[in-house]
Amino acid sequence: MAIVRTRVAPSPTGHMHIGTVRTGLFNYLFAKAHHGAFLLRIEDTDPVRSKPEYEAEILKGFKWLGLEFDEGPNLGGNYGPYRQSERLDLYREKTSWLLDNGLAYQCFCTEAELEKVKEKSAQQGLPPRYSGKCRTRSRDERLRLQNEGQPFTVRLIVPREDITFTDLIHGAVTTKAEVLDDFVIVRSDDTPLYNFTAVIDDHAMAITHVIRGEDHLSNTPKQIILYRALGWELPVFAHLPLLLNPDKSKMSKRFGDVELLRFRDEGYLSQALINFLAFLGWNPKTDREFFTLPELISAFHIEQVNKAGAIFNRAKLDYFNQHYVRALPLDRLIELSWPYLENAGLVAESTDRSMVGRVLTVVRDRIRTLSEVPSLTDFFFLLPAYDPALLTEKGSKATAKQSLEILLTFTEKEYPRDLTSLTDLLKLQPAALGISNGEFFWPTRVALAGKAQSPSTAEMMMALGNTETQTRLRVALSRLET
Numbered sequence: 142m143a144i145v146r147t148r149v150a151p152s153p154t155g156h157m158h159i160g161t162v163r164t165g166l167f168n169y170l171f172a173k174a175h176h177g178a179f180l181l182r183i184e185d186t187d188p189v190r191s192k193p194e195y196e197a198e199i200l201k202g203f204k205w206l207g208l209e210f211d212e213g214p215n216l217g218g219n220y221g222p223y224r225q226s227e228r229l230d231l232y233r234e235k236t237s238w239l240l241d242n243g244l245a246y247q248c249f250c251t252e253a254e255l256e257k258v259k260e261k262s263a264q265q266g267l268p269p270r271y272s273g274k275c276r277t278r279s280r281d282e283r284l285r286l287q288n289e290g291q292p293f294t295v296r297l298i299v300p301r302e303d304i305t306f307t308d309l310i311h312g313a314v315t316t317k318a319e320v321l322d323d324f325v326i327v328r329s330d331d332t333p334l335y336n337f338t339a340v341i342d343d344h345a346m347a348i349t350h351v352i353r354g355e356d357h358l359s360n361t362p363k364q365i366i367l368y369r370a371l372g373w374e375l376p377v378f379a380h381l382p383l384l385l386n387p388d389k390s391k392m393s394k395r396f397g398d399v400e401l402l403r404f405r406d407e408g409y410l411s412q413a414l415i416n417f418l419a420f421l422g423w424n425p426k427t428d429r430e431f432f433t434l435p436e437l438i439s440a441f442h443i444e445q446v447n448k449a450g451a452i453f454n455r456a457k458l459d460y461f462n463q464h465y466v467r468a469l470p471l472d473r474l475i476e477l478s479w480p481y482l483e484n485a486g487l488v489a490e491s492t493d494r495s496m497v498g499r500v501l502t503v504v505r506d507r508i509r510t511l512s513e514v515p516s517l518t519d520f521f522f523l524l525p526a527y528d529p530a531l532l533t534e535k536g537s538k539a540t541a542k543q544s545l546e547i548l549l550t551f552t553e554k555e556y557p558r559d560l561t562s563l564t565d566l567l568k569l570q571p572a573a574l575g576i577s578n579g580e581f582f583w584p585t586r587v588a589l590a591g592k593a594q595s596p597s598t599a600e601m602m603m604a605l606g607n608t609e610t611q612t613r614l615r616v617a618l619s620r621l622e623t
């Protein structure tokens with residue numbers, strides 16, 4: 142059997158879409174499960190809309206996700222070049238071959254003429270089909286019009302027959318002859334069209350499996366007709382279910398980001414995105430949810446991919462991300478959170494990393510995305526300007542003062558520096574002072590966090606460290622006096 146070769150073939154005409162990532166991932170998983178090759182092809186035949194910065198973004202995006210290509214632009218490989226803009230000669234050669242062999246023809250119909258035909262079909266409730274007018278022109282007539290400088294497109298001669306193919310996910314798919322017409326493969330400005338270039342390149346690059354979004358399902362019969370015209374063997378096709386918004390409409394910006402790098406900037410981890418995206422259209426048929434990339438390679442089977450559209454559920458993505466954030470080694474969590482904290486003005490180069498580590502340890506379980514870290518932790522770095530009345534919300538001035546003072550004495554002597562022992566010690570204090578738990582813990586927590594909702598007194602003390610704890614207790618005591 143031929144070595145499995147798959148490809149992802151994005152057009153660099155906009156920011157990298159999360160759908161491209163899902164397609165890339167499924168191609169990667171399939172190729173790697175079969176010890177095959179995964180390629181990147183850049184479909185940049187549209188010179189106006191294609192931008193090098195979007196191509197760079199695609200490379201950067203896949204690299205960040207850890208989906209490595211075996212071949213692609215700037216990576217080399219035996220089947221290059223991997224940018225369609227560098228393959229134009231090949232497309233021209235195939236166009237000439239099709240024309241010379243009477244399998245395609247020049248069409249001189251003007252836009253206005255074509256529009257008229259379309260309108261007529263619409264009135265009759267028929268699908269818009271090209272009439273075939275130029276197909277019947279004689280060779281001499283075509284030559285004459287060409288020599289006169291009349292602009293022309295190139296159309297493929299499409300046989301009047303139904304096209305059926307077996308899709309790995311959809312099974313047998315049939316397209317009726319009535320909806321197919323002699324479609325354009327080269328525009329009048331000599332630029333080749335997607336269906337044509339995709340077939341030429343998939344063949345030339347020895348692609349064995351074409352795995353792509355379901356939005357291309359209607360292109361596949363046209364591509365099959367081209368394979369047949371060119372006398373080439375078909376690859377295997379698999380069309381992945383569409384990504385949907387929660388209201389089942391096609392995934393769009395309306396429900397949040399669709400650009401990969403926005404997810405990265407929001408603080409989603411690449412492992413979380415990979416794990417989440419793998420489940421968009423596939424599941425392992427077990428309860429297991431968390432998979433590393435190598436584990437996905439072993440578990441993934443393309444035949445298990447669903448036909449039904451896959452809903453992009455952000456809460457689920459957050460759930461995956463939370464899991465992977467919890468699993469990060471502390472050092473890595475500090476490193477990844479640092480830019481967010483720095484941007485928020487909460488840390489600087491001189492900030493003590495170990496303090497940041499202690500703070501992150503306290504809030505780690507609540508982090509869904511790294512961009513939440515500043516709002517979850519700001520009160521550790523800067524004492525909020527709280528209303529002194531907050532200190533006495535669960536007791537009197539006297540009980541608050543007592544509680545703060547006893548805590549201050551701890552910080553002036555030795556006290557346990559592990560959370561469990563410190564928690565145990567603090568638990569003894571209300572009884573020792575003859576006050577309720579609330580009367581003790583409320584004012585001490587408010588003093589340390591400067592707000593009503595916060596981690597426990599012991600957690601705050603652990604994270605702040607001795608000096609900052611003392612400072613905040615003194616501030617609270619002085620506020621009680623006012």
Ligand code: GLU
Binds near residue numbers: 149
């Ligand atoms: N350039 C096409 C796209 O981005 C590629 C489709 C295909 O995989 O054949 O949708």
